[in-house]
Amino acid sequence: MNWETFWADLGTYFTEIPWTDFLERIFAVAMIIVVAFALRWALQFVIRRVVQQIVSGVKKNQKVEDTQALNVSPLAAVRVVQRSRTLGAVLANIVNVFILITALLLIVTTLSPDILGSFALLTAAIGAGLGFGAQNIVKDILNGLFMVVEDQIGVGDIVDVGFASGVVETVGIRITQVRDVDGTLWFVRNGxxxxxxxxxxGWARVIIDLAIPYSSDVEAVQDELLRVATALASSRKWRAFILEKPEIWGLESISAEALVTRLVVKTRVSAKWDFARDLRLHMKKALDGMGVPLTPLNSVVMTTGDGTIDGSAIEPVEGALDAAEEAAAAVPDVVGGVRTGPVSVRKPRGPRKAKNVPAPLKTPDPEVRGDGIA
Structure with a gap:
């Protein structure tokens, strides 16, 4: 290898490069990148500023210091804050995607103005492929935009989207993040x-169904439950979260074991579960004071030899089914090399019917014609 020739050719190559044009293109690409970052920062700042102004205005009108205190404010104020933050997050994502795509196209055009025309056929093929392969992405984006514009979902909402239930943490143009009660963060595609x-x-409703013994004084129990619920709803802790007075809707079901009565309270969404827990505790104390026990749901019914029910033998037994399952599980599966399996109790079978036995032929009526018409 002749090194002198190699270095001479290399020097000739760099000498023939149009450095002026090359440096101009590099400078143009750098300016595109700088302008893209500056534009992104400016638009993000404007979006954040607008959202902050809306939230600050709502807090000022409601005379609260933080957004958590808006839970006791009118529902419209809370919704304005949630929707503003959601729209801000979606607009920020749209700005990022738009600026990125625009910057890439400008950079490619600057480096080689004819590259897009040269790859026209390839671009068409890629576009056709994306038309089939990117359908889910387009569906996710459109569905996300419609959900936000129609105010179906917002940051901070408690939602059930089928795949997950919990608090919405982020609403993007393609993915919605939902945090469930266990702390798991679910990424759900909008499509x-x-x-x-x-x-x-809007509002929420606390519904409590209470089973009491059949022999209880229903009206006295309902009056006591309503009194307890009304007193709790009027307390300083809960009065700001209760929208309507508690109501007794009456008996929901009647059976030999229990009478189920229903109590409802209309509350704000943020207080539904906490108020329900507190109300159950006060109801339990009230029932203890009245001496009303809760009815067990499991019972054993014994019958006499003739199949009639022995009323004196009906005795509610708590955990009877659990005890039977534990006893069956305690039996070994294999005894003396013979597999026994779980113990089960079967009802006695009645007399078996013969199978595949033809029905007896019916003697034709002499007064009926062959076509079946008398």
Whole structure:
């Protein structure tokens, strides 16, 4: 290898490069990148500023210091804050994607103005492929935009989207993040959300069904439960979260074991579960004071030899089914090399019917014609 020739050719190559044009293109690409970052920062700042102004205005009108205190404010104020933050997050994502795509196209055009025309056929093929392969992405984006514009879902809402239930932490143009009660963060594609159950819009209702013994004084129990619920709803802790007075809707079901009565309270969404827990505790104390026990749901019914029910033998037994299952599980599966399996109790079978026995032929009536008409 002749090194002198190699270095001479290399020097000739660099000498023939149009450095002026090359440096101009590099400078143009650098300016595109700088302008893209500056534009992104400016638009993000404007979006954050607008959202902060809306939230600050709502807090000022409601005379509260933080957004958590808006839970006791009118429902419209809470919804304005949630929707503003959601729209801000979606607009920020749209700005990022738009600036990125625009910057890439400008950079490619600057480096080689004819590259897009040269790859026209390839671009068409890629576009056709994306038309089939990117359908889910387009579906996710469109569904996400419609959900936000129609106010179906917002940041901070408690929702049920089928795949997950919990608090919405982020609403993107393609993915919605939902945190469930266990702390698991679910990433749900917007295109897979076919229905949205939003428990943060409007109001909520606490529904408590209480089973009491059949022999109880129903009216006295209902009056006591209503008194306890009304007193709790009027307390300083809960009065700001209760929208309507507690109500007794009456008996929901009647059986030999229990009478089920229903009590309802209309509350704000943020206080539904906490108020329900507190109300159950006070109801339990009230029932203890009245001497009303809760009815067990499991019972054993014994019958006499003739099949009639022995009324004196009916005795509610708590955990009777659990005890039977434990006893059956305690029996070994294999005894003396013979597999026994779980113990089960079967009802005695009645007399068996013969199978595949033809029915007896019916003697034709002499007064009926062959076509079956008398």
């Amino acid at each position: 897979e959300i076919l229905r949205v159950g939003n428990m943060s819009q």
